[in-house]
Amino acid sequence: MDTLTATVAWLLDPSHWAGGDGIPTRIAEHLAISTASLLAAAAVALPVGAFIGHTGRGGTLAVNVANLGRAIPSYAVLVIVLPPALQLAPVLGYDPSFGLSEIPTFTAMFLLAIPPILVNTYAGLRGVDRDLVESARGMGLREGQILARLEVPLSIGVIVGGIRTAAVQVVATATLGAVVAYGGLGRYIIDGIARHENDRLFAGVVLVAGLALITEGGLALVQRLATPRGLRLAARPGFGPAST
Amino acid sequence: MSGPSSPDRTTPSTRAATVAFDHVTKRYPGTRADNPGAVEDLSLEVPAGKICVLVGPSGCGKTTSLKMVNRLIEPTSGRILIDGADAARRDVTELRRSIGYVIQQVGLFPHQTVGENVATVPRLLGWPEARRRERSEELLGLVGLDPATYRDRYPAQLSGGERQRVGVARALAADPPVMLMDEPFGAVDPIVRERLQNEFLRLQADLAKTILFVTHDIDEAIKIGDLVAVMQVGGHLAQFGTPEEILANPASDFVARFVGADRGLKRLALARVESLELRPAITARPGDDAAAARSRILADPFEYLLLVDALDRPIGWLAERQVPTSGVLSEAMAASMSPILDRRTTLKDALAMLIDAEVQAGIVVDRRGVLRGLVTVDMIVERMRSPVAAATSAAGPPG
Numbered sequence: 001m002d003t004l005t006a007t008v009a010w011l012l013d014p015s016h017w018a019g020g021d022g023i024p025t026r027i028a029e030h031l032a033i034s035t036a037s038l039l040a041a042a043a044v045a046l047p048v049g050a051f052i053g054h055t056g057r058g059g060t061l062a063v064n065v066a067n068l069g070r071a072i073p074s075y076a077v078l079v080i081v082l083p084p085a086l087q088l089a090p091v092l093g094y095d096p097s098f099g100l101s102e103i104p105t106f107t108a109m110f111l112l113a114i115p116p117i118l119v120n121t122y123a124g125l126r127g128v129d130r131d132l133v134e135s136a137r138g139m140g141l142r143e144g145q146i147l148a149r150l151e152v153p154l155s156i157g158v159i160v161g162g163i164r165t166a167a168v169q170v171v172a173t174a175t176l177g178a179v180v181a182y183g184g185l186g187r188y189i190i191d192g193i194a195r196h197e198n199d200r201l202f203a204g205v206v207l208v209a210g211l212a213l214i215t216e217g218g219l220a221l222v223q224r225l226a227t228p229r230g231l232r233l234a235a236r237p238g239f240g241p242a243s244t
Numbered sequence: 245m246s247g248p249s250s251p252d253r254t255t256p257s258t259r260a261a262t263v264a265f266d267h268v269t270k271r272y273p274g275t276r277a278d279n280p281g282a283v284e285d286l287s288l289e290v291p292a293g294k295i296c297v298l299v300g301p302s303g304c305g306k307t308t309s310l311k312m313v314n315r316l317i318e319p320t321s322g323r324i325l326i327d328g329a330d331a332a333r334r335d336v337t338e339l340r341r342s343i344g345y346v347i348q349q350v351g352l353f354p355h356q357t358v359g360e361n362v363a364t365v366p367r368l369l370g371w372p373e374a375r376r377r378e379r380s381e382e383l384l385g386l387v388g389l390d391p392a393t394y395r396d397r398y399p400a401q402l403s404g405g406e407r408q409r410v411g412v413a414r415a416l417a418a419d420p421p422v423m424l425m426d427e428p429f430g431a432v433d434p435i436v437r438e439r440l441q442n443e444f445l446r447l448q449a450d451l452a453k454t455i456l457f458v459t460h461d462i463d464e465a466i467k468i469g470d471l472v473a474v475m476q477v478g479g480h481l482a483q484f485g486t487p488e489e490i491l492a493n494p495a496s497d498f499v500a501r502f503v504g505a506d507r508g509l510k511r512l513a514l515a516r517v518e519s520l521e522l523r524p525a526i527t528a529r530p531g532d533d534a535a536a537a538r539s540r541i542l543a544d545p546f547e548y549l550l551l552v553d554a555l556d557r558p559i560g561w562l563a564e565r566q567v568p569t570s571g572v573l574s575e576a577m578a579a580s581m582s583p584i585l586d587r588r589t590t591l592k593d594a595l596a597m598l599i600d601a602e603v604q605a606g607i608v609v610d611r612r613g614v615l616r617g618l619v620t621v622d623m624i625v626e627r628m629r630s631p632v633a634a635a636t637s638a639a640g641p642p643g
Binding site for chain 2: 129131132134135136137138139140141142145149150153154228229230231233234
């Protein structure tokens with residue numbers, strides 16, 4: 001039996017769709033850690049990106065720090081966070097297994113998601129025509145109103161684009177969680193390698209890839225829908241007035 | 245900008261405020277010797293309801309001066325007084341909402357419809373939805389855009405000229421006493437610009453706002469301004485006066501060069517036929533005795549006879565050689581016409597028409613077409629050379 005049919009057979013086996021190691025459970029775990037880390041990253045990167053994008057202050061520094069974060073592999077983050085997370089368990093009173101799996105995985109995914117969101121939010125806001133911003137300010141919009149009514153709507157496509165990139169990276173990389181005993185779809189890959197079960201290994205690969213593609217497609221749709229109609233009209237080639 | 249769809253003007257505004265610069269200086273900490281954008285000790289006062297054009301080469305500080313009024317730029321020293329009150333002491337947001345602002349790129353919000361754009365400041369001021377919509381539609385009509393057609397369009401669906409009108413409507417939305425316009429017609433082609441300028445002047449004739457208008461185009465300044473402030477690099481006010489004064493008596497070589505060698509011609513665009521003392525024409529009617537008419541024109545250095553009808557309306561010219569020595573005059577003899585002018589024709593247009601004409605005298609008629617007198621090239625040239633008459637320097641808008 002070749003690998004492809006073995007993998008399909010593994011995926012179709014009803015016993016793999018039930019229980020603690022079943023596909024639905026693993027997908028739920030995978031999505032849980034991805035969503036949590038993505039939301040946390042967005043909660044940090046969106047306001048920071050909006051602030052530096054709006055003011056133009058500290059932009060270079062923030063982008064460089066974010067890119068430095070990109071240079072550190074997620075695997076390294078797992079390894080670095082693991083020992084303190086375990087040691088702090090008795091001190092802070094959480095379950096050591098939490099320190100073994102959730103905390104390192106979450107931290108690595110959180111750090112992975114920040115750069116694309118931060119950089120895109122910053123770049124999106126800086127990309128808004130400065131004359132437009134000054135015209136708004138000159139008419140008496142307060143800074144917060146300029147941000148909320150002008151800069152964010154005009155750069156929402158770029159901002160959602162950053163979230164989309166981050167989400168796809170996180171969904172793909174959360175596989176690493178299995179290395180530190182977290183569940184998720186990475187479990188099948190790690191276990192497949194360990195047990196020399198290629199069907200399990202490739203089923204995990206297919207599931208992770210599928211989930212990443214669905215995330216990509218779904219957020220691409222969100223990005224499109226979030227772009228204001230007036231901007232979509234402006235971007236349409238050949239559209240607009242025939243003459244002045 | 246009244247257009248075909250112009251509605252009844254239910255809320256004509258007479259609110260306007262004086263704007264005064266009191267020793268205003270803006271210096272930038274830069275190193276460049278010419279200090280572009282700086283303003284040096286600017287003092288001038290724009291009376292309520294007048295258009296003051298700030299004009300000068302790039303870097304002369306005209307835009308800086310404008311932006312100090314709505315405090316997008318804060319002066320280094322000096323005060324700007326709006327109706328006598330120091331702008332620096334007012335809440336900046338409240339100040340800006342009471343000043344209309346139009347920039348060259350218009351600055352329409354691309355994600356909002358035309359109606360929403362126009363209602364920007366009313367929304368900031370917390371007007372209820374219904375009143376905002378009503379005001380939007382009123383203003384679109386005022387600038388010559390049919391509200392039903394344009395209200396729900398997006399800026400991307402408008403032409404340059406239409407965007408510019410929406411920009412003006414938006415600046416007028418909360419009926420501000422003062423308007424700031426920074427090269428508002430700079431981004432459209434010359435034909436559209438001319439039309440927008442004319443519509444703008446018509447609109448201003450009704451609204452009588454106090455308007456500060458920045459341009460680098462001296463012709464636009466002369467056409468639009470009740471008052472013109474010529475600025476030069478370094479932020480110095482080179483001259484402040486009516487367009488007529490600046491063209492007639494440039495205060496410095498810089499001003500003379502800036503207004504151009506054709507300033508005499510430009511002055512002609514500001515003066516109208518009504519400002520001249522018309523020359524009487526030698527006239528005769530069909531049926532009059534030809535010999536008598538002939539002797540009358542021979543006695544005059546201008547050897548043309550103007551044939552008029554029973555109501556003194558011009559029919560055409562007869563040169564001396566065309567007048568028969570005997571018999572009576574008839575309409576068929578009047579071979580040539582020359583330009584028909586009215587009292588409101590500018591001297592520049594009159595001169596242009598006369599240069600092309602067969603008989604070098606413009607026939608001035610009143611509204612019913614009745615002859616009032618003649619204008620000759622010599623009369624216009626003489627007017628061009630004359631110093632500013634006291635009456636014209638105190639005159640109102642040239643448009």
